[in-house]
Amino acid sequence: MSTERGYHHGDLRTALVQASFELLADGGLQRFSVAAVARRLGVSSAAPYRHFPDRAHLLGAVSAAAARDLGTAITAAADAAGPDPAERLAAVAGAYVRYVARTGAGFQVIYAAELYDFPDDARREQTRALMTTLIDLATATGSSSFQEALQLVEATIAVAHGYTSLLADGFFARKAHSADAVADRATAATRALVTRPRR
Template sequence: MSPGRSYHHGDLRAALIEASFEVLAENGLRRFSVAAVARRLQVSSAAPYRHFPDRDHLLSAVSAAAARDLRDAIGSAADAAGPDPADRLAAAAGAYVRYVTRTGAGFHVIFATELYEVADDARREQTRALMSTLLDLAAATHTGSHEDVMLLVEATIAVAHGYTSLFADGFFARNARTADDIANRAVEAAHALTTD
């Protein structure tokens, strides 16, 4: 749904989630609000509360959708990278950069601390599946213990999120870098994590 386009009929719950991604991409998590989402859809400020009791419940639904979609993007990128386990894991970093620059919904949204108290089985299922995918990709590189695998996932996420944050903050603007350029840099940096 494009900015300024009003919501008329259909599934308001789904439209609220979709518009939430647009608000996150433009304003970030700190400035995310139910009122901003309602304005984007041109519905009353009370309309979202028929589907979500508060900001955190709307954000929880966005988190579940983001975890699902990011997992799909990572899976596709890993498959496109070929059979080498290091290439497949590194591709996850590039997929992360591309997804987050487009949607604004990275791990800071998917695992937002304010969501820990929200009882949402759908979100928990999707976030577990996302982490399982990343753990499987890291484990395939034969890094050793479970702790080593966890550290490799952590480092891969840190690389990807770091590049995404720097891009969002305009760090690369002077050199006119695109999101794809930054995603490719993240892939190279993540690949270095598995090089002896």
């Protein structure tokens, strides 16, 4: 019996997005394709096209879901860090490392260059909301202008994404190789960045 028969028409779309996350976690964006997602899910190569006409449409749905879920994870981590603005922003880095280690969907997926001109209002709403959350957290640390807050967000993302990449590449010693351990390192590095004297 075909696995595909186990899905109702509405459920297959959700299953395809979930399988996309699993594929990204295993192989990254370079190995991502509609055909690979179909194989992972055990459906025919034609099945995904009932819901997603091409790779961009499927990746756009994944991007929107990732932006939404990462935003939720960041907000939760910031709230758990307490009221200090520097600690709240530093928590962003740890939340990012943990999320990407689990899903494979980092900023290279959420803000994929191939989606820049992709007309998807739902995705754009989620990515804008994520960036607004980040800018608000940076502004709260005492940034004197929007531009300064944006630069702080950029630096925080660079630290978090860098640690995530090093984790994926097996850079860290075995005892410090867990996502939680690397998330803690990313948080500490971001804290040092945020609390350094500003010129």
